[in-house]
Amino acid sequence: MTNEDLLYGFFSNSLTETEEKQLFELLKTDANFKKQFEFENNLKQVIKHDESIKLKEKLKAFEAEIAPTNEQKNKSGFNWRIAASIVILLGASWFGYQSFFGVNYGDLYEANYQEYPNTEFAITRSDTVNSLERKAFVAYEAQDYESAVKLFENLPSNLQKPYINFYKAQAYLKIDSIDKAKTLFSFIINENTQFVAESHWYMAMIALKEKDKDKAKKYLRVLTENYDYNKAKAEMLLKKLN
């Protein structure tokens, strides 16, 4: 097989495994071949880049068609007068409630708390090894927090990666083991490694749950002054608590 044939086969996805190995070997040893390969590969990337831009424009056009339809659907059968009356009524009640009773911590917690998604361990059906860590994250994603806690706790020390504590704390929070969650979030903040900003946010959430206004404000302030995570939400919450 000539060098030309190898390049042709590569770009038409028709190389056998042996031929592919031969190509990669040549790339290491033959500078001219490498130059030729890079030229053609760059051309491929350029064409793909153009096609991607065209396709993205097409998708934006699809989106523009979908969005007005959705808006129209929302409009149909919607009585703005009733909605406006409800908003005014709710606003008035909220104002009255705030004036008489101050901050409603339960509402603030409910409106702002959301468990943190699993962004660390990708679970795919093709996983062949059903590792302990995988089991723990499967339970976490399935919202089986009791099992997740047990599985996280039982991970051997060599599998205790920095992010495990964060997810363990999340699971504890979900099952209302607040003190254990607090200990773990504080540990993460002190260790200053991964999920520090997020831990400040969740400490503020816990403080709201415990109606501890000062502590909530303290964590939110640290968060807004030093990190980007949930910044807008934290600023909004601070305004409400002040």
Place this chain on the structure above:
Amino acid sequence: MSNQQVEISLEDLRQGSEVALKQVYEDNRAKFINFAKRYNLPQDDVIDIYQDAYVIFYNNIMSGKIEKFTSTISTYLFSVGKYLIFDKMKKNNKKVGPDFDLTIVRDEDEIMHTMEIEEQTLTHEQKLLHTHFSSLGKQCQELLNLFYYRGYTIKDILDLGKYNSENVIKSAKSRCMKTLRERINSSL
């Protein structure tokens, strides 16, 4: 979705069917938005990511990287989408989580292994190539597109019926590449 239905959709997409392109986009859009809710991203970002994931998915079908579906179309789109979401979350949280490692996701996901994710920006050489590629005649651009983007063999191109023989295609391709090289060299 049964495998047969999936197979037909793959072929429809590969043939460049606009109807299939739109159908797949619409069928998976709501599901993707719902799936992405847990990541707490603004809706506009989610739509943007969905479209980028779709572009990557489509490019991989076109280039022949995905020859046969081993999962549903949704699984492909969600795998790429999840990768892009993680990437975005990582960029948004630059100040925190220095140990956050995207390779965890990429390495363990079989689908991501088969996918090719292109860089968003072109290198200096690629920009130069782009300028001169755009100056080529329409026929040259089409032929090189079939060969490099669609991953067509000479025989596939012959089957389209625009050329009389494989030799004609080979000569046409050589001429196009020669012109491209000459134009680049004369501009250096």
